Amino acid sequence: MIKVVKIGGNVIDNEAALARFVADFAAIEGPKVLVHGGGKLATRLAEKLEIETTMIDGRRVTDAQTLDVVTMVYAGLVNKRIVAGLQAVGCNAIGLSGADGGVICATRRAAKPIDFGFVGDIAVDGVDAHFILSLLECGVVPIFCSIMHDGNSTLLNCNADSVASAVAVALAQRSETELIFCFEKAGVMADIDNPDSVIPNISEQSYKTLLADGVVNKGMIPKIDGAFRALKSGVKLVTIKHSEDLTKDSGTKIEL
Amino acid sequence: MIKVVKIGGNVIDNEAALARFVADFAAIEGPKVLVHGGGKLATRLAEKLEIETTMIDGRRVTDAQTLDVVTMVYAGLVNKRIVAGLQAVGCNAIGLSGADGGVICATRRAAKPIDFGFVGDIAVDGVDAHFILSLLECGVVPIFCSIMHDGNSTLLNCNADSVASAVAVALAQRSETELIFCFEKAGVMADIDNPDSVIPNISEQSYKTLLADGVVNKGMIPKIDGAFRALKSGVKLVTIKHSEDLTKDSGTKIEL
Numbered sequence: 266m267i268k269v270v271k272i273g274g275n276v277i278d279n280e281a282a283l284a285r286f287v288a289d290f291a292a293i294e295g296p297k298v299l300v301h302g303g304g305k306l307a308t309r310l311a312e313k314l315e316i317e318t319t320m321i322d323g324r325r326v327t328d329a330q331t332l333d334v335v336t337m338v339y340a341g342l343v344n345k346r347i348v349a350g351l352q353a354v355g356c357n358a359i360g361l362s363g364a365d366g367g368v369i370c371a372t373r374r375a376a377k378p379i380d381f382g383f384v385g386d387i388a389v390d391g392v393d394a395h396f397i398l399s400l401l402e403c404g405v406v407p408i409f410c411s412i413m414h415d416g417n418s419t420l421l422n423c424n425a426d427s428v429a430s431a432v433a434v435a436l437a438q439r440s441e442t443e444l445i446f447c448f449e450k451a452g453v454m455a456d457i458d459n460p461d462s463v464i465p466n467i468s469e470q471s472y473k474t475l476l477a478d479g480v481v482n483k484g485m486i487p488k489i490d491g492a493f494r495a496l497k498s499g500v501k502l503v504t505i506k507h508s509e510d511l512t513k514d515s516g517t518k519i520e521l
Numbered sequence: 522m523i524k525v526v527k528i529g530g531n532v533i534d535n536e537a538a539l540a541r542f543v544a545d546f547a548a549i550e551g552p553k554v555l556v557h558g559g560g561k562l563a564t565r566l567a568e569k570l571e572i573e574t575t576m577i578d579g580r581r582v583t584d585a586q587t588l589d590v591v592t593m594v595y596a597g598l599v600n601k602r603i604v605a606g607l608q609a610v611g612c613n614a615i616g617l618s619g620a621d622g623g624v625i626c627a628t629r630r631a632a633k634p635i636d637f638g639f640v641g642d643i644a645v646d647g648v649d650a651h652f653i654l655s656l657l658e659c660g661v662v663p664i665f666c667s668i669m670h671d672g673n674s675t676l677l678n679c680n681a682d683s684v685a686s687a688v689a690v691a692l693a694q695r696s697e698t699e700l701i702f703c704f705e706k707a708g709v710m711a712d713i714d715n716p717d718s719v720i721p722n723i724s725e726q727s728y729k730t731l732l733a734d735g736v737v738n739k740g741m742i743p744k745i746d747g748a749f750r751a752l753k754s755g756v757k758l759v760t761i762k763h764s765e766d767l768t769k770d771s772g773t774k775i776e777l
Contacts, residue, residue: 310593314569333598337566341597342589345668345676349620353674359622364605365615366661399659405622412601418609420601 266501267401267442268297271429274304275449276508277343286447287347289511291356296401296440298432299358300409301347302425307338327382327422335422336362339410348408358406363413364420368393369431371413371421385413385421387428389498392435426488430495437499444500446488447508452517453489457482467519469493492519522757523657523698524553527685530560531705532764533599542703543603545767547612552657552696554688555614556665557603558681563594583638583678591678592618595666604664614662619669620676624649625687627669627677641669641677643684648691682744686751693755700756702744703764708773709745713738723775725749748775 270290276282290299307325311318311334319326327335344360351358363369369392371385391413400407409432411425426446433444452463467475472489475481481489485505492503496519506516526546532538546555563581567574567590575582583591600616607614619625625648627641647669656663665688667681682702689700708719723731728745731737737745741761748759752775762772 336601337593337597339597340601341593341595345592345596345618345620345670348618349670349676350674352620352623352670353672357623358620360618360620362601362604362616364601364608367608367613403655414601414605414608416609418606420605 266295267436267440268293268295268445269300269429269433269436269442270297270445270447270511271300271302271425272447272508273302273425273449276447277301277304278306282508283347284350286508286511287350288354289509291351291354292512298397298401298407298409298436299347300411300425300429300432301339301343302411303335303339303343306343307335310334310338321379321381324381324384324424325422326380327384329383332383332420332422336412336420340412344408344410351406351408356406357404358408359400360408360410362410362420363423363428366393366396367414367416368396368407369409369413369428370416371423373415373419373421383419383421385415385423387413387423387431389434392431394435394439397432397436398439426491430491430500433500434495434498437501441501442499443502443504444492444495445504445506445511446492447506447511449507451507451510451515452505453481453485455480463515464517467517469521472519489519493521496521522551523692523696524549524551524701525556525685525689525692525698526553526701526703526767527556527558527681528703528764529558529681529705532703533557533560534562538764539603540606542764542767543606544610545765547607547610548768554653554657554663554665554692555603556667556681556685556688557595557599558667559591559595559599562599563591566590566594577635577637580637580640580680581678582636583640585639588639588676588678592668592676596668600664600666607662607664612662613660614664615656616664616666618666618676619679622649622652623670623672624652624663625665625669625684626672627679629671629675629677639675639677641671641679643669643679643687645690648687650691650695653688653692654695682747686747686756689756690751690754693757697757698755699758699760700748700751701760701762701767702748703762703767705763707763707766707771708761709737709741711736719771720773723773725777745775749777752777
């Protein structure tokens with residue numbers, strides 16, 4: 266089973282957490298792919314450069330200057346730090362943007378209703394699964410940042426969760442694939458204030474009940490909806506878990 | 522014949538020159554590799570971030586903050602712009618730092634006599650020629666920035682000319698290789714003020730005469746010395762030419 270792991274900013278922003286994660290990720294056996302977000306580094310760099318950061322619905326509005334900032338931070342600093350860290354523990358990582366090897370092509374989002382600037386979405390056929398599988402077959406571990414391209418030389422800032430889903434769905438057409446979202450909580454929780462209330466399994470049926478009972482936290486709904494879309498497109502299993510629990514059999518498993 | 526092309530800052534700093542170069546590089550037939558420097562973008566970013574830039578003998582002193590800046594600019598912004606530009610004209614480029622695929626390992630330079638900080642040099646056996654050749658055999662075109670790693674998770678800033686030489690020498694052990702240095706002059710000139718005075722060929726013998734006659738400009742001496750070192754290590758031909766003449770049979774050809 267191929268594992269596509271996505272880590273978020275909470276890991277990237279914390280040097281000790283990142284070192285631990287890198288060791289855990291390296292320890293995963295079998296073919297694997299990592300997708301990383303950018304954390305607060307991009308926002309901090311933009312601040313220092315006096316470039317205003319505008320977020321709408323949790324997504325960064327990306328003008329030309331901001332695109333340069335996220336390309337520098339995500340494709341440069343964060344990606345190469347992770348790759349060098351993995352290489353040091355014997356994991357043969359290779360850092361990739363969507364432009365590298367033309368592996369993922371995105372489409373610039375329409376300027377209406379909201380103009381997000383240089384922000385892209387990945388089409389169903391936008392991922393070159395064959396290229397990723399060739400790397401995996403050679404024992405190479407792809408490390409994706411969320412900077413893609415449109416095929417016409419324009420770089421585009423994409424949502425890292427969406428990149429992870431698109432990669433997992435593309436690989437799932439050829440091989441059994443699990444998609445793992447790592448974040449700062451132990452999984453989907455029945456009681457947000459109780460870390461012991463992790464719901465171990467969610468099916469389509471049980472999700473309906475959880476929604477009807479108002480148990481699932483509002484912020485989790487898009488993540489779980491996205492998980493079901495990935496499952497319906499061929500991904501075998503989606504797991505939502507704490508980034509410290511990567512090697513543990515824990516978190517919330519979502520299956521159809 | 523594999524062509525290893527190095528471009529410098531004069532191309533990278535100029536959007537129109539870079540677009541032209543990208544089209545010319547894409548038009549080269551056969552297996553090819555590009556190595557790029559960083560230009561003035563890194564210095565300008567450091568200035569904006571109020572990080573002092575110190576150059577000794579034309580090499581950047583790289584403290585931890587400066588390492589972050591060059592990693593962002595070289596491995597992020599410049600590398601991905603070039604890769605996206607090449608993809609748009611049908612050249613299947615992949616951007617690489619030394620850490621990616623563990624392809625080039627460097628050694629941090631000793632702190633004496635001058636402490637350059639996070640600056641590395643590439644050992645003779647530091648380049649994984651097999652990995653580069655595998656990419657070339659698949660029709661993939663490696664685009665190297667000059668950020669390497671030491672294999673122990675530390676990134677190192679290297680001289681792009683030296684990276685190009687090291688890659689060419691490593692490939693030359695397996696396959697005929699030409700090393701091409703592109704810069705802002707038409708080649709090695711007999712009269713620095715006369716663009717028509719390009720010396721078309723330099724051999725070891727004629728170089729001695731040129732040096733004895735004081736014909737070669739002082740700044741060119743390290744470049745030509747480096748060319749002869751590469752030739753003595755197996756590179757077939759070293760060409761020094763204008764970045765606008767990439768597809769032309771021009772410039773100065775250096776052969777043993």
